[in-house]
Amino acid sequence: QPRLIKLCISIDSMILLASLAILGVSYSALGDPEVTVSQGKMVGETLLSRDGREYSAFQRIPYAEPPVAELRFRAPKPAKSWDGVLNATIVGPSCYQTAYLLYQDGLLGQEDCLYLNVYTPDINASYPVMVYVHGGAFTHGWPGTPIKPSYFMDEDVVIVTLTYRLGILGFLSFEDDVIPGNYGIKDQVLALEWVKNEIKNFGGNPDLITVFGISAGAASSHYLCSISKSKDLLKGCISQSGVAGTIWSLHTPGDAKQMAVQLTNKLGCDKNSGLEVLTCLQAQPLESFITTTDVEHITYLPIPVLEKPSNTAVITEWPTGNTDFPWIVGTVANEGLLITEYIKDFATTLEKIGFYLAGDVLIKQALHLSGNVVGKLLKIKERFFEWKDFFNLLADYERFFTEAFFEYPILKEMMRHNGPKYFYRFQYTGGPSLWEQASNKTLKIDGVCHGDDASYYFNLSNYYTPEGWPGPKDILLSKTLVKSWVHFATHQVPYIEGVEWESFGDSASYVHITNDGILTENFTNYEEIVDFWNNILS
Template identity: 35%
Template sequence: MDQEKIIWQLIWIFLASLYLVHGQEVQITQGRLKGSSEKSRNGTTYFSFLGIPYAKPPLGELRFKEPEPHPGWTEELNATKIGNECPQRSLANNQLIVGDEDCLFLNIHTPKLDPGLKLPVMIYIHGGAFKAGSGGIFRAKFLMDRNIVFVTVNYRLGILGFLSFLDDVIFGNLGLRDQIFALKWIQGNIAQFGGDPNRVTIFGGSAGAASVDYLVISPLAKGLFHNAIIQGGTATSPWAFIPQPIALQRAEAVSTLVGCPSRPTAEALNCLRNVSSEVLVQTTDKFLELGMFPLGPFSPVIDSYLHPDQAILPDYPLALPPNPGLNIILGFNSYEGNMIASLACYNDFYLAISMETDMARALPLVTCVQDQVGYHEKGRLVTKLVDYYLDGSNITKDNVVKFADMGTDLIFGHPSFKAALNYYRNVPVYFYLYDIDPRVPIASLFGICPHIKGPSHGEEIIYFFDDIFPSIKLNKKEEELSNRLLDLWTNFAAIGVPTSSWTPVSSDRIDYLHMTKTGFTMKRGLYEDRMKFVDSLPLLTNRYNVRHEVEKTEL
C-alpha cells in the first residue's frame, strides 16, 4: 500500500509539473482564462495572464465614448500573449504606425493562484507623453521575487484618448477614464489571482506618473486604490496638462485637418468616427512645432464642463486635495532635464544653434511650458530663464549642464515640489530625489552628449523591470540597487510605509530621501533657490498658492 501511495504521488507530481508548464487556469466574471508559468530573477515560479480585455474594444460607436464592460467569452481565453498596443508611432521605428484600437487589455502576474492569499497588488501605468507606450512591455521578472500581484494596463492614447471639445459629446480624458475603469475591474477580479482589493498600489513613470497623480486627486478614482507612487511626472508637469482654450483649438483643428466639420460637435463626432486610427496618429504630428515638441499635444484637460458626478478633473490639479486615506511616494531624478539637454547637444549642438534665431518661441517649446505661459509673457519668461540658468548666454558645451537643470526644474522638479506642498498636510508624502549616475545613460537615446552628467528622466526604470532595454544587463552592484529599490516600493505596497528611516514631508521645506551611490539619507530643503526662482516665473502653475487656501482661477 505504501509503495502504491508513492507511485500515485509521483504520478501526481508529474501531472502537476505538466500543468505548470502548459499554464494555469483562472475563472473570472467574464469567463475562464488560461495563463502560463514563468521564472523570476531568483528562479521563483510565477504565473502570467496576458492580454485580458477589461472593456469592450472602443470601436465604431464606442470611439470617443466611455469604456464599457466587456461581455466576456464562452470558450477558455488563451491569456498567454500580450494584447494589442493602442495606435501610436512605433517606439522602435518612428516611421511606423503600430497598434490597434482594440487595445484595452491588462496583464496580471502572480506568485500563487489562491483567492485566500490576499497579497498586495501593484498596478503600473505606463508613460509615453500620453501618445505612446503600452503596459505589456513591463514584465514582472524582478517584482515576482516579492510577495505581490503585479498588473499593467493599456489605455487610449493621443487624439483617440484625449481629444476634447469641452462638452459632453467629445469630452476628453478618455485615457484616464480607461485607467479608472481598469481599476474597477481589478477591484472585482484581483482576488481570483491571489490579490487583495483592499491593498492596491498604483505607480508609474513619466506620463504614467502624471496619470497616477491625476488619479490621486480625481473624485472618480476615490476608494479604488490605497497607495500611490509618482516617479518623474505630475498632473501639473507642463507637458501633462492642456488648458481648456488650447484643448478646444486643437480639437477643432483636428477636425478640419481630417476633413470633418468642427461644429456642431455631434457632426464632428460622426465624421471623426470614420477616420482611420492611422490618419489620426499622423494628424498628431501636425501639431509638432520644433522636432518632437510639444511633447504631449493631446493630454488631460479640466473637464469642469461635465456634471460634477462625471468629471475626472473638476478643477485645476493644485486646487484639488488628494483623495483621503492615501499614502504617497513622490519624487524625481536629479538630472531629468538631460532629456532635453542631450537633444540640444546632439550633432554638434544643432538644435541649440537653431533655437538661437527665435528663443522666445523655441525655449518654451523645448522646456514644455509653451501652453503654460501667456503669449505676451513669453519674452520675459525666456529672458529670466536664460539669465538665471545660462548667465545670459546661448547653450554650449560649457553650460549645457545648467540647461539640463532648467529642464529638470521646469518639466519635473517644480511640479513635483508643488504637488508635495499640495498634499503633505492631508496625507503622508514620502519624497525622494534619485541621484545615482547611470552606467549606460538612457539620455543617450535622445542624442549622444558627453558633456552631461547624472540620472536622466526614466533612468531608474531598469532597476524595476527586466527587458525594457535588452542591451543593458545589470551587474552585481546594480542588482543590489535594484533589490533595495524594490524592497522600498513593495514594502510601501504592503503596509503603506516604505521604511521606518524614510520620514514623510513635514514642512514646506520638503523632507526627502536623497538616493546616492554611497547611501540613502534623509535631507531637508529641496533645491530651495531653484524652486524659489521657478515660483517667480509667469507660469500657470504659479497662479495657485498651495501653501494656503487656494483661490480658484478660471482658465
C-alpha cells in the same frame, strides 16, 4: 512574413485547444494556472522570477469593449463575457502609436487595445496589489513584452499592468459634452474597477491596491488617487518623475479645443454640429490620426483636460480636495536631458540654438507665459543660462527643463498634500540610459535621464543595456528599491534597511539614491524653487 508566422502560430494554437476540448483535457491538467473571473475562465502560464521563484502570468485580459467604431472617442464600456477558456498566455497589443520611442519609423499597435495583465506568485494568497500605468507622454508606451515584472515576483505582491488609449484617440477634446476627452484616463479608471472586483481571484487583496508609474504614468497615478471616480479604489500612490496638473499633464483651458479644431479641419470633419464632427471622426481611417499630428510639437500634444461635470467625466477640477492618501513621489537628477535631445534635433549649431534663446520662442512656448513676459524671460535667463558654448547651453537647458517641468510641480504638489508624503531623488548612474539612446552617444552630457530608473524596477532587457550591466551592486540596488515599493504597498510606508526615510515635513527630509549609497538629506531650497516658479507662471 512575420504576420504570416504569427497567424500560423495562432491557427496551431486553436487546433491544439480544440483537440484538448474534444479529448476532455483541461488546461489545469497540463499544469498551467487557471483562474475564473466574472467574464469566464482563463488559463495562464508559469514563469520564473529573477531569483527563480515560480509565478503565474495572465496576459491580454480584456477589461473593456474594443473602443472602435461608435465607441471611438467615447467612455469605455466593461468587457463582455467570453465563451470557453481564454488563452491568457498571449502578449496583448499596444494601443495605436508611432514607433517613435523605439527610435524607429512606422506605426505600432491597434485600436482594439484595452487589455490588462496580472502576475502573481500565488493565486490562493491575499497579497497587496500594485497597478503599473506606463508612461510615454500620453502618446506612446506599452506594458507588454518590454515591461517584465520578474523583479517584483520575488516579493509577496500581485502586479497588474494595463494599456490605455493614447494620443488623439485617448485625449482629443473639444472641451464640450460631445467630445470631452480624457478617454485614456477613463480607461485607467475602468481597469482599476476591474482589478477591484476581480483581483481576489488571482491572490490579490482588493483592499490593498497601490497605483504607480513613471512620467505620464506618474501623472496618471496622481490623478487616479485624487479624482472622485477612482480615489476610493486605491490605498496609495507612487509617482516617479511626474505629477498631475503640470504644463505637460493638463491642458490650459482652450488649448485642447484649439488643437481639436485644427485636427478636424485637416481631416475634413469641420461640420455644423458636434455630433456631426464626432460621426465624421469615428469614420476616419485609423492612420489619419497619426499622420496629421507631429510628436515633436510637444506643446500641442493631446493630454488630459478639465471636463464639464457629467456621469462619465473624470477630471472636472484641478487641484482636487483629496490630498490625504499616502504618497511616494520623486525625481531623477537630470529629468530635462530627454527634452534637451529635442532641442539638439531642432538646432545643431550654437548660432541656431542661440537664435531660439534670443527670440525666446522655445521658453515662451514651453511655459505658456503671460503678463510681463519680457521680465519673466530675463529672470529665467539669469537663473539658468551662462552663454558659454553649444554643449554648455544644452546643459543649461537641461537644468531649466528639470526644474520647470519636474522639480517645481512635484514640490508644489507635495506642499499642497496633507497625507503622508515621501520624497526621493534618484542619482545612481551606470544603468541603461534613455539619453544615450536618444542622442546616439553623440553628446557627452553626464547625468541620470528621465526614465532611467525604470530598469531597476522592471526587466527591460529588450532595450539597450550597457556592457556588464547589471553588476552585483546594480542588482542589490534594484532589489532594495523593489522591496521598498512593495513595503509601501503593504504598509503605506516605504522602508529601506539602514535608512531613515521620514515623511517630507517641515524638515523637508528625503532619500537620495546615489552610487555612494542611499542617503537621508534635506531639501533646503524647495520653498525658493516653488516661489520662483509661482511668480513666473502667475
